[in-house]
Amino acid sequence: MEIVKLHYPLQAEIKGDEKIVLAMGFFDGVHLGHQDVLNKAKQKAQELGAKFCVLTYNHHPAVVYKQMTAHEKRYLTLYDEKMRLFEQMGVDRVYYTNYTYAFQNQSEQEFVNNFIKRFNAVAVVAGFDHTYGGTKDANMENLPKYSNGEFEVITADPVTLDGEKVSSTRIRKALDDCDVELAGKLLGRPYRTSGVTVHGREVGRLLGYPTANIEHPELQWLPSIGIYVVRVSFGDESHIAMASVGHNVTFSDSLPMTVEINILDFDKNIYGETLTIDWLSYIRGEVKFDTPQQLTSQLYDDEVFTRNYVQKHPEVID
Numbered sequence: 571m572e573i574v575k576l577h578y579p580l581q582a583e584i585k586g587d588e589k590i591v592l593a594m595g596f597f598d599g600v601h602l603g604h605q606d607v608l609n610k611a612k613q614k615a616q617e618l619g620a621k622f623c624v625l626t627y628n629h630h631p632a633v634v635y636k637q638m639t640a641h642e643k644r645y646l647t648l649y650d651e652k653m654r655l656f657e658q659m660g661v662d663r664v665y666y667t668n669y670t671y672a673f674q675n676q677s678e679q680e681f682v683n684n685f686i687k688r689f690n691a692v693a694v695v696a697g698f699d700h701t702y703g704g705t706k707d708a709n710m711e712n713l714p715k716y717s718n719g720e721f722e723v724i725t726a727d728p729v730t731l732d733g734e735k736v737s738s739t740r741i742r743k744a745l746d747d748c749d750v751e752l753a754g755k756l757l758g759r760p761y762r763t764s765g766v767t768v769h770g771r772e773v774g775r776l777l778g779y780p781t782a783n784i785e786h787p788e789l790q791w792l793p794s795i796g797i798y799v800v801r802v803s804f805g806d807e808s809h810i811a812m813a814s815v816g817h818n819v820t821f822s823d824s825l826p827m828t829v830e831i832n833i834l835d836f837d838k839n840i841y842g843e844t845l846t847i848d849w850l851s852y853i854r855g856e857v858k859f860d861t862p863q864q865l866t867s868q869l870y871d872d873e874v875f876t877r878n879y880v881q882k883h884p885e886v887i888d
C-alpha cells in the first residue's frame with residue numbers, strides 16, 4: 571500500500587493520471603460503517619479496473635475549529651493501526667492530508683478540483699454525513715453539482731447495530747463506560763491498542779502476579795478505569811491476560827493511572843517489548859483493598875473469571 575502525504579496548497583507536480591476510486595473520510599476506528607464505505611469503494615474500483623484509494627486526514631478536523639480537551643484529542647486508531655487496517659482491506663493508496671485552516675477553507679469547488687479531479691477519480695464514495703469543507707454546503711448531496719459529471723458519487727447509508735447508528739462517538743462512549751464488548755461489536759473486531767512494556771514499582775511480583783506496565787501513546791483512547799480480559803501479542807506470540815487500568819488505589823491515593831497486564835501461564839522478562847492489546851471483556855471496577863493479601867485473593871478470582879471467559883469464547887485463542 572502506498573501512502574502519499576499531502577499538504578494544501580498542493581505542489582504543482584502532485585497529480586494523478588491513472589483512474590482511481592476514492593473513499594473519503596477521517597475513519598477513526600475503521601468501524602463497521604467505515605468498512606461499508608471502504609468495501610463499496612473497493613468493489614467499484616474492481617468493476618472499473620481502477621486503483622482503490624482513500625483520502626484521509628492526519629488529525630481530527632475539530633483541531634481546526636475548536637479548542638479540544640485532552641480527552642477529546644485522543645483517537646481510537648492511531649496512524650500505524652489505521653494504515654494496517656486500510657492495507658488489510660485492500661487499499662492500494664492512501665492520500666494522507668494535513669487538515670489545516672487553509673485546507674478547510676477551500677471552496678467546495680476548489681476541494682473537488684484539488685483533491686478529486688486532480689487525482690483522476692472516476693468515482694468517490696463516502697458516508698451519508700461526510701463533509702468536505704467548512705460550510706454546510708460541503709455535503710454529499712451537493713457533491714454531484716461540483717463534479718460536472720466527471721465522476722460518480724456513491725453515498726453509503728448509515729450502518730446500524732441494535733437500531734442505533736454505528737459511529738466513532740458511540741465507540742468512544744462505550745470505552746468510557748468500560749463496555750469493551752460493545753466497542754468490539756461496533757468495530758467488527760476487538761478494540762486494539764499498543765504500547766511499550768516499562769518498569770513499574772516492582773510490587774506485582776511480590777503479590778504473585780507480575781504485571782507488565784504498558785506505556786501507551788498520549789493520544790490513544792483507552793477503556794476507562796477497570797479490570798478486563800485481554801489478549802496480548804508481540805512478535806509471533808499471543809497470550810490471554812488480565813489487565814488493570816487504574817491508579818493502584820490499594821497502595822496509595824496519589825499514584826498515576828497505569829495499564830498493568832498479568833499474562834496467564836507466562837514467565838518471561840518482556841521489558842521493552844511492544845505489546846498489542848485486544849480488549850475482550852470487562853471484569854469489574856478497581857477496588858481499594860485494606861491489605862495487599864486481599865488484592866492477591868481478588869487477582870486469583872479475576873484469573874478464574876478470565877479462564878472461564880476463554881472457555882466460553884474459544885475463538886479468542888484461535
Ligand SMILES: Cc1cc2nc3c(=O)[nH]c(=O)nc-3n(C[C@H](O)[C@H](O)[C@H](O)COP(=O)(O)O)c2cc1C
Binds near residue numbers: 775780813
Ligand atoms: C487483573 C488485575 C486486577 C487489578 N485490580 C486492582 C484493584 O482492584 N485495586 C488495586 O489497587 N490494584 C489493582 N491492580 C493493580 C495492582 O495494584 C498492580 O498491578 C500492582 O500494584 C503491581 O504494580 P507494579 O507493576 O507497579 O509493581 C490489578 C492488576 C491486575 C493485573
Ligand SMILES: Nc1ncnc2c1ncn2[C@@H]1O[C@H](COP(=O)(O)OP(=O)(O)O)[C@@H](O)[C@H]1O
Binds near residue numbers: 770773831833835
Ligand atoms: N506472567 C507475567 N505477566 C506479566 N509480566 C511478567 C510475567 N512474568 C514475568 N513478567 C515480567 O515481570 C515484569 C513485571 O513484574 P513486576 O514485579 O510487576 O514489575 P514492574 O513493577 O516493573 O512491572 C514484566 O514487565 C515482565 O517483564
